[in-house]
Amino acid sequence: MKNFAFSPAALTVKAGEKVTVVNEDSTAHTVTATQGGDFDTGSIAGGKSGSFTAPSKAGSYAFVCTFHPNMKGTLTVR
Numbered sequence: 001m002k003n004f005a006f007s008p009a010a011l012t013v014k015a016g017e018k019v020t021v022v023n024e025d026s027t028a029h030t031v032t033a034t035q036g037g038d039f040d041t042g043s044i045a046g047g048k049s050g051s052f053t054a055p056s057k058a059g060s061y062a063f064v065c066t067f068h069p070n071m072k073g074t075l076t077v078r
């Protein structure tokens with residue numbers, strides 16, 4: 001995350017893969033599945049990294065930052 005955006009906003013990973021994200025802003029962010037609680041990094045402080053485990057089911061999953069709902073991205077699980 002950088003400048004209040006996810007980069008890249010569209011990410012493709014394998015089912016069950018551990019995904020690490022880096023927060024390059026000074027403000028805390030999260031990577032949180034929009035629906036179903038499929039994944040959630042919890043709060044990642046500025047300058048820190050966090051991780052989540054991708055869902056085991058293939059598909060397309062929207063995510064947001066819970067603090068900044070205008071930050072949006074899509075996780076594709078294959």
Ligand SMILES: [Cu+2]
Pocket residue numbers: 028029030065066067068071
């Ligand atoms: Cu945020």
